[in-house]
Amino acid sequence: MKILVVGSGGREHALCWAFAKNPDRKIYCADGNAGIAEIAECIDIKPTQIEKLADFAETEKIDLTFVGGESALALGIVDEFEKRGLKIIGPNKQASMLEASKAFAKNFMSRYLIPTAKYQVANSIEEAKAIVKSNFFGKSKIVIKADGLAAGKGVIVTDGKEEALEAINQLQSIAGQEATQKIILEERLIGKEISQILFCDGDNFVLMPPVRDHKRLLDGDKGPNTGGMGTIADWNLLTDEQREEIVENIVKPTLQGCKKEGLKFKGVLFLGLMLTEEGAKVLEYNVRFGDPETQVILPLLETDIFGISEAIANESLRNLEVRWSRSSAVCVVLASKGYPQNPQVGACIYGVEDVAKTKDIFVFHAGTKRNEKGKLVTAGGRVLGITAIAENIEKAIQKAYQSVEKIRFEGMQFRRDIGAT
Ligand code: AMP
Ligand code: GLY
Numbered sequence: 358m359k360i361l362v363v364g365s366g367g368r369e370h371a372l373c374w375a376f377a378k379n380p381d382r383k384i385y386c387a388d389g390n391a392g393i394a395e396i397a398e399c400i401d402i403k404p405t406q407i408e409k410l411a412d413f414a415e416t417e418k419i420d421l422t423f424v425g426g427e428s429a430l431a432l433g434i435v436d437e438f439e440k441r442g443l444k445i446i447g448p449n450k451q452a453s454m455l456e457a458s459k460a461f462a463k464n465f466m467s468r469y470l471i472p473t474a475k476y477q478v479a480n481s482i483e484e485a486k487a488i489v490k491s492n493f494f495g496k497s498k499i500v501i502k503a504d505g506l507a508a509g510k511g512v513i514v515t516d517g518k519e520e521a522l523e524a525i526n527q528l529q530s531i532a533g534q535e536a537t538q539k540i541i542l543e544e545r546l547i548g549k550e551i552s553q554i555l556f557c558d559g560d561n562f563v564l565m566p567p568v569r570d571h572k573r574l575l576d577g578d579k580g581p582n583t584g585g586m587g588t589i590a591d592w593n594l595l596t597d598e599q600r601e602e603i604v605e606n607i608v609k610p611t612l613q614g615c616k617k618e619g620l621k622f623k624g625v626l627f628l629g630l631m632l633t634e635e636g637a638k639v640l641e642y643n644v645r646f647g648d649p650e651t652q653v654i655l656p657l658l659e660t661d662i663f664g665i666s667e668a669i670a671n672e673s674l675r676n677l678e679v680r681w682s683r684s685s686a687v688c689v690v691l692a693s694k695g696y697p698q699n700p701q702v703g704a705c706i707y708g709v710e711d712v713a714k715t716k717d718i719f720v721f722h723a724g725t726k727r728n729e730k731g732k733l734v735t736a737g738g739r740v741l742g743i744t745a746i747a748e749n750i751e752k753a754i755q756k757a758y759q760s761v762e763k764i765r766f767e768g769m770q771f772r773r774d775i776g777a778t
Contacts, residue, residue: 360663361385361414362397363404363434364425367690367723367742368648372423373397374719375655375662382663385419391733392722392741407434414443421446421666424624427645431457431506435624446666448644452620455642459511459541460504462642469614471607472638474500474631475544482525485540489521498545501525505536509584514545548633550640551594552650553603555628556665558674559621562608563665566657566681567594568650569776574697576774583697584739587775590653591685591750603630603637611642623669652721652742653686685750687757689775691741693724694768700724700738701768708764709733712743718760719744735766750776 360376362369362384370392373384377396387410389399402409405428414422422438424430424447433450447453454461466473477493479485489499501524503511511532513524521542529537552568571587574580595603607628615622627643627650646654655662659680668677693700706725713720721744724737741764745757754776761771 358382358421358663359385359417359419361387361410361417361419361422362425363387363410363422363429365390365393365404366425366648367721367739368646368651369393369425370721370723371651371655371719372425372646372662374721375658376423379661379663385413385417387413390722390736391725391727392720394727404429404434405432407432407437410434411437411441411443414438415441420444421663421670423447423666425645426648427453427456427506427643430644444670446669447624448620448622452615452622453644454620455622456644457506458504458539459502459641460539463541465614465618466639469610471610471614472636474546474638474640477542478504479540479542480538482529482540485525485542486522488542489518489525494542494544500543500545501528502541502543503528503532503536504539504541505532507532507536509582511536512582546631546633546638546640548631551630551632551637552588552647553595553628553630554647554650554654555608555626556669556674556679557612557622557624557626558669558672559616559623560612560672561674562612562626563674563677563679564600564604564608565654566590566592567600568647568653569594570647570650571772571775574692574770574772576772581697583692585647585649585690586692586772587687587689588647588649588653589685589687589750589753589776590650590657592683593750599632599637603628607637607639623672648723649688649690649721649739649742652688652719652744656686656719656744656746657682657684682746684746684748685753686744686746687750687753687776688721688742688744689757689761689771690723690739691743691761691764691766692739692770693735693737694770696738696770702735702737703728704735704767706733706735706740706764706766709741712760712763715760717746717756740766740769
């Protein structure tokens with residue numbers, strides 16, 4: 358059995374690890390990192406080179422391809438593979454619009470009465486400014502968003518009209534011209550954030566454990582936004598009532614809406630939610646696993662990910678019992694000096710081998726590589742994710758930080774309060 362995982366970060370390491378639990382499988386990863394290279398054959402094709410990936414899958418007779426990130430999905434990797442009769446897990450290009458265009462996603466939510474922040478879509482900077490100056494948002498504060506994919510840099514949360522006008526001026530230079538053809542203005546919601554991710558086969562779905570991400574660089578949710586500095590997965594992050602409300606008001610109407618519009622959603626759907634006083638509201642859809650959400654979800658998954666992937670592909674999720682551990686998981690991200698603005702790379706990493714041998718600890722590599730002497734060095738902004746699982750969140754936090762203390766590299770940054778907020 359040959360599996361291809363597309364991507365190179367901590368999420369993809371966790372995916373390769375989950376597939377590699379069965380030693381009879383040969384795992385390939387495009388294009389991987391030093392940790393992935395220990396369990397998979399890394400191939401030198403970028404996730405955006407979708408035709409080359411399909412050529413590879415054809416030549417190597419890959420049985421199943423699983424896509425990690427949004428860039429390949431938005432380019433239509435699923436359409437390309439399916440055109441050639443290759444089995445691949447992920448939504449097609451059209452369904453990926455739920456992530457690739459925030460205007461598309463907001464209009465979709467509004468058509469299906471899915472709870473989300475009040476919004477307007479502007480087609481120019483001038484129009485966006487006029488909306489800020491109007492009374493559309495009343496007393497609410499405003500969030501300014503780029504329409505397109507912007508690698509986590511497309512959202513500016515503001516504290517007042519002046520700041521919102523300034524944010525509109527800056528958005529293009531931060532998120533790039535391509536992503537800012539349209540600008541979304543949203544009412545700023547207040548509450549706790551939750552990532553609720555699910556497997557979907559177009560009709561049926563399976564909820565994963567809820568996750569809290571910690572997006573800011575520094576303790577106490579201070580400093581710049583990042584791709585995510587740590588996560589916790591814990592069933593108690595949502596009450597049963599909240600879970601039910603999310604299923605009824607958000608998950609079901611989303612999947613029904615997709616079906617109605619011919620966007621069969623097969624793959625992993627990620628709901629970025631704000632738990633407000635009025636109930637859960639959608640901040641964003643992602644059409645893939647989260648990073649570093651995956652690093653706390655997959656260690657809790659007891660059912661084989663290959664079986665789940667097959668059920669998604671065959672549209673038979675309904676017949677599969679997906680089992681999860683009731684334990685809690687914590688992932689602490691170790692980042693390079695200068696991350697997120699200007700990460701420095703090439704620092705030697707010490708202590709990983711010992712930590713990786715610890716029971717209930719998982720070391721997921723993100724930006725790592727081997728230098729010419731074979732030494733493990735940093736190669737990106739987020740370097741490692743250290744995941745611990747335990748019977749409750751407090752114990753998992755303690756275990757994760759005990760391991761973090763054993764790892765070091767020059768300029769290593771991490772938050773000391775993952776799970777505390
Ligand atoms: P997004 O990429 O849309 O998830 O936005 C990135 C982050 O911006 C989210 O995780 C939230 O912390 C924040 N955010 C986005 N939209 C809103 C909103 N309407 N109200 C408050 N915060 C928001
Ligand atoms: N951790 C947030 C994301 O993957 O989009």
